[in-house]
Amino acid sequence: MSVTVRVPAKVNVQLAVGAARPDGFHDLANVFLAVGLYDEVTVTAADGLRVTCAGPDAGQVPLDRTNLAARAALVLAERYGRDADVHIHIAKDIPVAGGMAGGSADGAGALLACDALWGTGASREELLDICAELGSDVPFSLVGGAALGTGRGERLTELEVGGTFHWVFAMASRGLSTPAVFREFDRLGEGREIPEPVASRELLDALAKGDVDALAAAVPDSNDLQPAALSLFPELADTLAAGRAAGALATLVSGSGPTTAFLARDAEAADVIAGSLRASGTCRTVRRAAGPAPGATVL
Numbered sequence: 456m457s458v459t460v461r462v463p464a465k466v467n468v469q470l471a472v473g474a475a476r477p478d479g480f481h482d483l484a485n486v487f488l489a490v491g492l493y494d495e496v497t498v499t500a501a502d503g504l505r506v507t508c509a510g511p512d513a514g515q516v517p518l519d520r521t522n523l524a525a526r527a528a529l530v531l532a533e534r535y536g537r538d539a540d541v542h543i544h545i546a547k548d549i550p551v552a553g554g555m556a557g558g559s560a561d562g563a564g565a566l567l568a569c570d571a572l573w574g575t576g577a578s579r580e581e582l583l584d585i586c587a588e589l590g591s592d593v594p595f596s597l598v599g600g601a602a603l604g605t606g607r608g609e610r611l612t613e614l615e616v617g618g619t620f621h622w623v624f625a626m627a628s629r630g631l632s633t634p635a636v637f638r639e640f641d642r643l644g645e646g647r648e649i650p651e652p653v654a655s656r657e658l659l660d661a662l663a664k665g666d667v668d669a670l671a672a673a674v675p676d677s678n679d680l681q682p683a684a685l686s687l688f689p690e691l692a693d694t695l696a697a698g699r700a701a702g703a704l705a706t707l708v709s710g711s712g713p714t715t716a717f718l719a720r721d722a723e724a725a726d727v728i729a730g731s732l733r734a735s736g737t738c739r740t741v742r743r744a745a746g747p748a749p750g751a752t753v754l
């Protein structure tokens with residue numbers, strides 16, 4: 456028997472970052488929007504734990520126990536006193552190391568899939584609790600839609616979204632490590648007072664109304680990690696400029712990057728922006744996706 460779970464990517468429409476905490480993490484006000492780019496995680500009973508991956512970026516995915524999908528299976532198995540004898544196959548469409556929560560999606564997907572395969576019957580709260588243990592962005596991959604993440608991003612409040620937003624994503628020629636981007640944020644902020652992270656009222660209202668112009672007005676400078684990502688990867692400025700020139704209403708680095716995100720007025724405008732970005736030669740691949748998208752779903 457096999458179970459397949461489909462899990463969305465995310466873009467952070469706002470990422471307000473506070474000062475480093477004693478545990479090294481940063482308090483966040485993280486406005487997540489799930490978008491319709493998906494990984495599919497299939498679990499099948501096996502003799503031991505094994506992870507395989509297919510897709511354009513599959514070569515960059517670790518197949519050992521550092522993979523969040525493997526860790527999810529191990530944590531769930533341990534909690535329920537069983538062996539994690541399962542083959543996890545990831546059909547990967549979310550860019551790897553791109554700031555779109557691809558690894559987190561696989562963790563949430565494997566957790567939900569193993570829960571169904573093993574009939575553990577874990578409650579939603581318990582699954583969310585395990586997700587938070589796996590990583591700051593993993594609970595959102597389970598929940599999907601749109602949510603405000605506080606704490607280190609794992610404490611979620613679901614948000615209303617009054618419409619569909621069309622995005623174009625440009626994948627960069629190499630990845631960026633999330634810890635390295637946070638370290639660069641700390642370095643750039645040295646000697647400065649870092650304010651408490653708060654969600655922007657304008658941005659939350661724009662999402663609630665489904666108002667693309669209001670969202671476009673609220674997005675610039677909404678990602679506190681953007682200067683750090685640009686500092687480590689200066690060529691991203693060229694991609695942002697190319698998207699702006701192609702008519703994007705707003706441009707931003709997605710999360711810790713290096714994927715860049717472009718807000719389009721509608722699906723047609725997204726097509727035009729995607730075409731221009733492809734032709735610009737400033738990125739590796741270009742994808743279109745709309746949000747909000749549903750969270751992890753058993754197929």
Ligand code: C5P
Pocket residue numbers: 479480481482483589590591592606607608633634635637
């Ligand atoms: O929680 P997760 O494992 O996804 O975090 C990866 C890394 O990103 C952490 O080790 C930390 O360096 C950084 N991080 C952070 N503050 C957060 C979330 C992540 O500093 N709120």
